[in-house]
Amino acid sequence: MNKKEAILSAAITLLTEKGVHNTPMSAIAKAAGTGMGTIYNYFPNKEALINAIYVNIKQQETNVFITFDVSKPIKTQFENYYAAIIDFFIAHPTYFQFMEQLQASPIITESSRNEGQKSITEVYNLLEKGQQQRIIKPININELLMFIGGSILSYLRWYFNVNETKKAALNNQINLLWDAIKA
Numbered sequence: 001m002n003k004k005e006a007i008l009s010a011a012i013t014l015l016t017e018k019g020v021h022n023t024p025m026s027a028i029a030k031a032a033g034t035g036m037g038t039i040y041n042y043f044p045n046k047e048a049l050i051n052a053i054y055v056n057i058k059q060q061e062t063n064v065f066i067t068f069d070v071s072k073p074i075k076t077q078f079e080n081y082y083a084a085i086i087d088f089f090i091a092h093p094t095y096f097q098f099m100e101q102l103q104a105s106p107i108i109t110e111s112s113r114n115e116g117q118k119s120i121t122e123v124y125n126l127l128e129k130g131q132q133q134r135i136i137k138p139i140n141i142n143e144l145l146m147f148i149g150g151s152i153l154s155y156l157r158w159y160f161n162v163n164e165t166k167k168a169a170l171n172n173q174i175n176l177l178w179d180a181i182k183a
Helices: 003-018 025-032 036-042 046-065 074-091 093-102 110-132 141-162 167-181
Strands: none
Touching: 003 025, 003 036, 003 046, 003 093, 025 036, 025 046, 036 046, 046 074, 046 093, 046 110, 074 093, 074 110, 074 141, 074 167, 093 141, 110 141, 141 167
């Protein structure tokens, strides 16, 4: 792990454990095993560091779509997406904690949010294609994305608080959500 990766890793851990306001840059430097000057070589301030973490997570989310087969039916693609994004955050619980804390924060810049939007381009395209084929309700796609995101957030909160794996619960969520958005 290079110094920048060590800083990002230490920062996400501390920020999710202690919160943004209770995590000074000096604590991040200490946890990363580096000096303050090194951190400031990569990130001019804590806000820039937080935005870099946000964009990094969003870029990794894009990998969820690498194995997708767009020739599959819309419903199958949707089910695969939902399960894959849930699996992504279950495999990276600190990412979920970070995003839950900071997704709506004014610390996240418009530029970072725009970069983050790229992570859901495939879902946007899937919903648009589903609407064109009259499989998905003709509701504004941004509203559909908000609804789907809320479902993902609620499921992950439940999953991390209950600490048990129930495949049936995930399948039930997928089916409920599909029933809500299908035409």
